[in-house]
Amino acid sequence: MASALCAQTDPDLFADLKPGGSSRTARRICQHCPVQAACTAHAAMLxxxxxxxxxxxxxxxxxxxRRRAT
Known part of the structure; x- marks a missing residue:
């Protein structure tokens, strides 16, 4: 997924967060990513x-x- 927007930014933004942390920036990046659907499918496959x-x-x-969605 070379065209993934997360591949072009700080990978720590996408790490699991500690309680009270915020995933807002990562989720905003994902909303505009051209491979968002493929990424979601890849995580589900794994x-x-x-x-x-x-x-x-x-x-x-x-x-x-993701667990809630299944």
């Missing part, structure tokens, strides 16, 4: 395949938001 939780912001969603 979670389905391995059964492990994928940490961080992927496709504009936190790990908690």
């Amino acid at each position: 979670e389905d395949h391995d059964g492990a939780r994928v940490c961080g912001i992927w496709g504009g969603a936190t790990s908690r938001q």
